[in-house]
Amino acid sequence: MGQGGEPRRAGAHDAELGPAVARAQQGDETAFAVAYRIVQPGLLGYLRGLVGDDAEDVASDAWLEIARDLTRFRGDGAGFRGWTATIARHRALDHLRRRRVRPRSTTLDSDVLDLPGGHDTHDEALESLSTAHALKLISRLPRDQAEAVLLRVVVGLDAPAAGRVLGKRPGAVRTAAHRGLKRLAREFGTPGVTDGGAGTLGEPE
Secondary structure (H helix, E strand, O other): OOHHHOOHHHHHHHHHHHHHHHHHHOOOHHHHHHHHHHHHHHHHHHHHHHHHHHHHHHHHHHHHHHHHOHHHOOOOHHHHHHHHHHHHHHHHHHHHHHHOOOOOOOOOOOOOOOOOOOOOHHHHHHHHHHOHHHHHHHOOOOHHHHHHHHHHHHHOOOHHHHHHHHOOOHHHHHHHHHHHHHHHHHHHOOOOOOHHHHHHHOOOO
């Protein structure tokens, strides 16, 4: 996490993402490919947490809808990330309803969760997510915690954006993400993640 607890991994690319989306809306196919390249890894990781091995099929359906409705989007790079996550989530839930099964968290590819190094406690917990052991642990989190962690860490959304995707208040998303990360940190023996640190996962209320 960066200063103020904002996701670092996505933010580094949002300055490039916004202009690419704007050009794509004008019909620039190369720009659309750039936007796809930036967004797809996180989106696919999030979908793997919801539908498992069917993630690529669901992602393909989501991108068809994204491309179809692209001219309707209004916002910057971070907003586009949230918009695409909302579309992907709807497609995932539709897929799960067709399968008549409950949404489930599954292990994620390590390259999706290959986070940059850091020195604070939360970074240490997040970096551990790239291990096979951690990927098994995340699948055991309660769904609200797993999905909050996925949206914050894998997709790279801040708490308000993740809340819009999930239909929840930002504070609820921050709490769920913090509890999930705290639980993972405890499994890894990472000290210092406490309930009092929940606010470090997102912006102030």
